[in-house]
Amino acid sequence: MQTEGRLSSKIVAVIVVVASLTGGASAGCSACGGGSTWMGGSSMGISWAEQTLETGTTTSAGSSSSAGTSAAADGEEVDGSASAISPEALFIDQNGERRLVAAFVGVPGEASYIEGSIHLPLDQVFAEDGGIKSPAEIAAIFGAAGIAETDPLVIYGDSFVNGYDTFAFWVMSYLGHEEVLLLEGTRADREAAGLEFVSAPAVRAAVAYNSTPNLGLLTVESELADEQLVDPRTPAEFSAGHLDGAINVDSTTVIGIDGLASDSALAQAFRGLEKDEPVVVYSSRGGVASIVWYALFDQGFVPSIMIVG
Template sequence: METKLLSFGAVMISVIALFGGAEGGCRSCGGGDVAWGGEVWLEGVLGGPSMAATGVSAAEAGVENVAEEPIIPEEPTVVEADELSTEDLSSWSISAEELRISLDRGTKPVVAFVSNIPPHGSYIDGSIELPSKSLITGDGSLGSPEDMAAVLGRAGVTEEDGLVLYGDCFSCGDVTFVFWIMKYLGHRDVAVLRGYEKEWSSAGIPLSGATSAKADAVYTPDPRPDLMADYKSVAAGVYQVVDARTADQFRAGHIPGAVNIDYHQVMEGSWLKSDSDLAEIFADLDEDKPVAVYTKNGGTASIVWYALKLQGHDASLYTWNDWLGHRS
């Protein structure tokens, strides 16, 4: 049975503003480089560079192969059944053909472009702009559910809307990160559009040179903070931890016991690898134990989180900087 972590103390999640492009990824995406941080980092230690760049030593970071006192964590949060396990995971993505049919219906989904810079080509006609950085506050943190709900309301989105997210750089992580945020807010009907502009055009989806605007709405969130792992539970071994950074970054320092699954491994072209390939990649993970995924940035971590969820794992995101903040 899948499990979930109820961690109501993690309502404020620190991230660095989304301007740099994904870690080792697409230079022009301008939104994948999400540097996570926990509550400690909200007090002024925001950032997400490597240990070498921050001056944090391996011993301070508490990484593997460093002699130190054992971790004595606080009592971990109780684990219960995962509400997302009841969802139809096939609805988490949508093909261009499926979207075209949906757009032809009377009740159309809200289609949102979530990257932080204009696309290389055209927008999908009638889509709104919902850049990932719009959900980030001025001090670089992901604010309260109410703050994000206000952003969604100003974009004309309600919790009842069908929502389709797209961008032109899947590897940047903007699309899966905003998808994670929507699930964090409790949004039920949200999907990621597969493919790129050529496929959308071939399917008959009309394209445009600009996005559209919708009338203001009221968005009522139903937060799911269990989707964010916390330090005490990670340190206590509640989770199997997946480090989704590159092998070089993993070797430079990682959370003790973490398994390295580079986020590039789960992708093929503009989408994820096949179910059989993903099953092989995740074969060493225990299907009955929750997984916490981290990278230097939440965008690329969310790609692996998304893939894990589609494979039936109970997965949450964790912050590398939260670990460093507790260990330093």
């Protein structure tokens, strides 16, 4: 896909972030339709993800995740279209070359960290006003965590697809990170592959993170033109009020037992959209919106997210 929105990391994704969709609720409320701004992790739809998802293991059937697995295991550059890696491939790397840098996102519980993995301070990317910090500020945060722009990063949380994972995928895309993958599988799948979990993350020496930011990923609502609009909320929330011209793609419809739904299910969910035209997914909840955005990305669309209000 040849577009101005193609990322330097070969990840085709455009995310638009502005203020929230509907008023009348506390800022950052992840479980409601309102809220005025992103307010840290609670605004990423995490409570929704916890209620909806217990597990998530693979990308959709026939997707490009297997290509990402083999490329990562072979130590080759990972194309953005191959955005997932299996637990088995990560285990091979961690017990061999150790080329990949695993990073946990979300709220850690007891023994949440794969041995040798770091904690990605995703909550720190938010500014005091609830917006997203500048690329330079985020780069400094990740550099302090020991991440360089050239590190092949494997992002994982408590399941393959939740608001943390997909939002983190966007953040790295925003910075122009060269290689980023999402780890497939449930905790049980990962343990079965031989990955061991510990209670504390690894600590890496601080480095300089030299970002090549994709500034077009942050756009105000006033810059919208004729993009296709997708509302990822529930049908009830959609019926209560939505932007003119928007179609409703409930975020739960793009999720299957093993992560993303099948290709056929995703094709049905996105049947009203044209792949050769930009798509804007809007919501007051970044995590919920990012799940639909990632599913669109997986299916070859050029998606964006708009947090509106």
